[in-house]
Structure formats: structure tokens, C-alpha cells
Amino acid sequence: MSPHTVFVFPSTDALSEGLNDYVQKLSQQAIASHGKFTVAVSGGSLPKLLSKNLAGNSAIDFSKWHIFFADERCVPLDHADSNYLEVKHQLLDKLNGKIPDANVHTINASVASDAEKCARDYEQQLKDVFGSSATPEFDLLLLGMGPDGHTCSLFPGHPLLDENKRWVAPIFDSPKPPKERITLTFPVVNNAKEVAFVTAGDGKKDMVQMIQEQPELQLPCQRVQPKSGKVYWFIDEPAGQKLSKTQKYKL
Numbered sequence: 492m493s494p495h496t497v498f499v500f501p502s503t504d505a506l507s508e509g510l511n512d513y514v515q516k517l518s519q520q521a522i523a524s525h526g527k528f529t530v531a532v533s534g535g536s537l538p539k540l541l542s543k544n545l546a547g548n549s550a551i552d553f554s555k556w557h558i559f560f561a562d563e564r565c566v567p568l569d570h571a572d573s574n575y576l577e578v579k580h581q582l583l584d585k586l587n588g589k590i591p592d593a594n595v596h597t598i599n600a601s602v603a604s605d606a607e608k609c610a611r612d613y614e615q616q617l618k619d620v621f622g623s624s625a626t627p628e629f630d631l632l633l634l635g636m637g638p639d640g641h642t643c644s645l646f647p648g649h650p651l652l653d654e655n656k657r658w659v660a661p662i663f664d665s666p667k668p669p670k671e672r673i674t675l676t677f678p679v680v681n682n683a684k685e686v687a688f689v690t691a692g693d694g695k696k697d698m699v700q701m702i703q704e705q706p707e708l709q710l711p712c713q714r715v716q717p718k719s720g721k722v723y724w725f726i727d728e729p730a731g732q733k734l735s736k737t738q739k740y741k742l
């Protein structure tokens with residue numbers, strides 16, 4: 492298993508700056524090579540850390556972005572638990588429509604109360620953008636890490652970790668509320684060109700250390716192993732304080 496590369500920043504402000512540089516670089520490369528930038532984002536603390544510098548970044552052509560949700564809670568789009576609503580408040584509203592509405596791929600609100608239908612509908616949305624023949628290849632996944640080592644809505648010990656057919660799956664028994672969600676599955680996660688985990692705070696230090704130093708645990712975050720091998724962790728010093736081996740971020 493190839494190790495992940497960990498960048499530790501002295502503060503969450505520095506982390507947001509580094510993340511902004513990284514996303515800008517990938518966005519520019521993707522748009523130059525194939526005319527669009529496909530990115531999926533998680534909920535939790537990620538949208539805030541992501542948007543701090545990105546929302547004012549005029550070097551990025553947001554009109555070419557397609558933004559998806561790595562996982563989403565099965566609630567209406569205006570519900571306080573909606574990952575979309577958090578991304579809207581933190582990023583989309585500040586971008587003032589620079590990402591066209593049609594390129595913001597939310598769950599279909601009309602099936603939000605039915606996780607199975609919602610997952611099928613969302614998989615179709617992936618097919619509409621990436622085509623239906625090959626597994627979608629996102630330019631970038633921006634993921635969080637839960638205190639139990641989960642990522643997306645892929646939880647330790649859950650049968651969904653072994654899902655190998657569906658691109659988007661429903662989950663009805665999420666240990667983190669709300670129980671009903673949809674999530675990208677490992678076939679899609681591990682087909683991404685690059686993956687960046689973003690996590691901060693003292694509360695994450697033990698799990699960050701376990702993930703980096705005990706690969707045999709096979710926790711969901713550790714099973715993120717795209718073929719490109721490009722998995723980066725953007726963390727702050729409190730989250731990284733127990734690590735013995737880290738790298739300084741440089742483009």
C-alpha cells in the first residue's frame with residue numbers, strides 16, 4: 492500500500508492558503524487538458540477550510556467547474572444537515588453564481604426522502620457528466636476524516652466498504668447522524684486522479700496518527716488508494732502533533 496503524503500500547516504489559516512494553491516493548480520491543469528474541472532467535496536469542517544481563500548480566488552475559472560458531493564445526507568436541500576447547504580453558505584454564495592447552477596450537482600430534492608432512489612438518481616447524474624461506460628474519473632476529491640477513520644459515508648466495518656458495482660450507494664444505518672445518506676463508493680473514490688484529505692484540530696491527532704502509522708488497520712481513510720498514488724493530507728499542527736514523518740507543503 493503506498494503511503495499518503497501529509498502536509499502539516501502551522502495554523503488553519505495557513506492550511507486554507509495551501510489548499511487554495513493546490514486546488515488552483517489542479518483546476519488550471521484540468522481545464523487546460525480537458526476543458527473542465529470535476530471535483531467532489533465532503534461535508535463536515537471541509538467547506539469552511541476550503542472556502543476561506545478559494546472564494547476570492549480570481550485566478551480560477553469557476554465557470555468550468557463541476558462540483559459534486561462525495562457524500563450527502565438524505566434531507567431536503569434547505570435542511571440544516573444538508574452538506575450542499577453548508578457548501579452553499581461557505582462557498583457558492585460567495586462565488587456569486589460563478590459556478591453555473593447546472594454544474595452544481597446536488598441530490599435530487601424530489602427523492603431526498605428515499606435513499607435508494609436518491610443514490611440511483613445521483614449515479615445517473617455522474618453518468619450524465621462522465622459518460623456511462625467507464626468508472627468516473629474525478630480530477631479531485633476533497634474529503635474529510637471522521638474521528639473513527641470514516642471518510643465520505645464509508646464507515647469502519649460497514650458492508651459498503653466492499654461495494655464494487657455501484658458508483659453511488661445508499662446507506663440506511665450511518666453511525667453518524669442522520670442515518671440515511673448516499674455516498675460515492677470505493678470504485679469511484681479510487682479512480683480519482685487525486686485525493687486530498689482536509690482535517691484540523693487536536694481532536695483528530697490520534698486517528699491521524701493511526702491512519703498514517705498503522706496501515707494494517709485498513710480503516711476507510713486508509714483504503715483510499717487511487718491508482719495515481721496521489722493522496723495528500725492537509726492538516727494543522729494540532730492534528731499532526733503525534734506524527735513522526737510529515738512534509739512541508741510545496742507546489
Ligand SMILES: O=C(O)[C@H](O)[C@@H](O)[C@H](O)[C@H](O)COP(=O)(O)O
Nearest residue numbers: 533534535536635636637642643
Ligand atoms: O456528511 C458527512 O458527515 C461528511 O461528509 C463526513 O464524511 C465528514 O467529512 C467527516 O465526518 C469529517 O467531518 P469533520 O471534518 O467535521 O470532522
